Amino acid sequence: MRVSEAINSRRSMRVFKADPVPQADIEWIISTASRAASNGNLQPWKLYVTTGKARQRLSAAILKAMDDGDNGPGAEYNVYPKEFTPVYDQRRKLVGKQLYTLLGVPRGDAAGMLKQFRKNYDFFDAPVGMILCVERRMGNGQWIDCGIFLDQLMLLAREKGLHTCPQAAFSRYQHVVRRELKIPDDEVVICGLALGYADPDEVPNSLITERAPLQDFTTWFHE
Template sequence: MRVSEAINSRRSMRVFTPEPVSKADVEWIVTNANRAASNGNLQPWKLHITMGKARQRLSAAILKAMDDGDSGPGAEYDVYPKEFTPVYDARRKLVGKQLYTLLNVPRGDAAGMLKQFRKNYDFFDAPVGMILCVERRMGNGQWIDCGIFLDQLMLLAREKGLHTCPQAAFSRYQHVVRRELKIPDDQVVICGLALGHADPDAVPNCLITERAPIQDFTTWHSE
């Protein structure tokens, strides 16, 4: 698979099949993703991989915390900007509308939206659930490095015929993730990543988000 094919076929999948993913394939993906660029070659990413019963326990623990009203301290970083300018707010609202329209969840259906949101914590039934962390002593540059590493994981998954879904939602329940996976206090939970075989016929997986034309964000300098 060409890199461009991996990029253009990658999208966030929200329904996975029960088909297992071998540990060997996961190791291959992670080993190759570890070639990701990082400033000063710090390689700051910390990855926690759950499969089988361990993944199920993590999901069950978070869903129980939700049911018990145990929201904990919340995320340790701002997932979104504190204020949205119109262009970014429009993009966020559009993708939400597109997704919930596909799911036949009308605007204002709080119960339907919550039901779909809870599926995040079951990794959308993917057999592999990853949690990406970084040491809190690291600077903003190392968060960029972790983003590069995350992207490599997703693209390499495509080479193996697999799909993924990056999930910032796990940062909300980082206190449960930390407890269940024994993540040290000196690590910040950045996000989760579902990995597995996507169901091509599932309605949510038909969503292909729009992208802005390059002239919207590119400035050329030639003289």
């Protein structure tokens, strides 16, 4: 698979098959992704990988916390900007509308939206659930490094015929994730990552989000 094919075929999948992912493939993806560019070669990423009963326990613990109203302190960083300018607000609302239209959840159906949101914490039934963290002492540059590492995990998954879904939703319940996976207090829970074989026949997996044209974000200087 060419790199461009991996990039163009990568998208966030929200329905996975139960088929297990070979341990050797998981290890290959992670070890190869560790070649990600890293400022000063710090390699700041910390990765927690759950499968089988361990993944199920993590999911069950978060869903129980939701049901019990145990919201904890919430995310430890701003997943989104405090205020959206029109262009970003439009993009965010469009993808939400597209997804929930595919799911048959009408606008204003809070129960339907919550039901779908809860699936995040089951890693959308993917057999592998990863949690990406970074040490608090690290600077903004190391968060960039973690983003590059995360991207390479997703692209390398495509080479193995697998799909992924990056999930910032796990940062909301970082107190539960931290407890269940024994993550030390000096690490920040950045996000989760579902990994597995996507079900191509499921409607949510047909969503392909739009991308802005080159001229919207690129400035050229030739002389």
